[in-house]
Each structure stands twice: as C-alpha cells, then as structure tokens.
Amino acid sequence: MKGILQHLLIFVAMITIYHNPHCKKSRAGLQYLKEKNIPFGIVEYLKIPFKEKQLEILLSKLNKKPTQILRTQEDYYKKNLKGKRFNDHELIRIMIQNPKLIQRPIVEVDYKAVIGDPPENIDLLIQ
DSSP, rough: HHHHHHHHHHHSSSSEEEEOOTHHHHHHHHHHHHHHHEEEEEEETSSSOHHHHHHHHOOOOOOHGGGGGTTSSSSIIIITTTTTOOHHHHHHHHHHHSSBOOSSOOOTTTEEEEESSSGGHHHHHOO
C-alpha cells in the first residue's frame, strides 16, 4: 500500500528538471527520469533564465548556499570570479546573468530539490 501511495503522490506532484541539453550530466539526469517512467516537466534554464526569487526558492529547496551550486570549472568563473568574495545575493545575481555557472541538472518537486548528479540523487525525491 505504501508504494502505491508514493507513486500516486508522484503523479500529483509534478517533477521539474532544470536542464541544459548540451551537458552530459544533465542529459543523464533526464534519461534517468525517463527510465523510471516518472512524469516531469523540462525547463531549459539557458533559454528561460531563472528569476532572482525563483533561484532563491530553489536554493532553499536544495538546502544549499549559492557557493554550493556554483560551477567553478566554467571559464567565466575562472576569468571573472575566482579569488573574489561575493555575498549570497550578489552570487545569485551573477548566476542569473551567467546561468552556465549553475550546477545541473536540478530536479525539483514541491518543497524539495536535488542536484541530479549523480542521477541516483533523484531517488531522494521519489522515495
């Protein structure tokens, strides 16, 4: 009975994946959702950028600070941000203006979100 209820809740609560189709890790997360036969929506956040409040809420659902989802291997980071200090609000604005700096994929449902790398992290949302 518990398993059936969990699956019904998944269908009621829509899963969203914030996806970059050019990223191997993001494609792996998307494939993982497909293989699990879980209904989901896709937001290509490079095409539809985050709004400031939206990213703040997502960080809250992830239970992470902006520095924890910042991709420090990106060229933009290395050339413009490395070695500099920013507060959370400043980093959120920088990530909105440069969305490639955001870890991916991020998978969200209701009041919870995970970074889907490795893809098995997604299981934390569907258990």
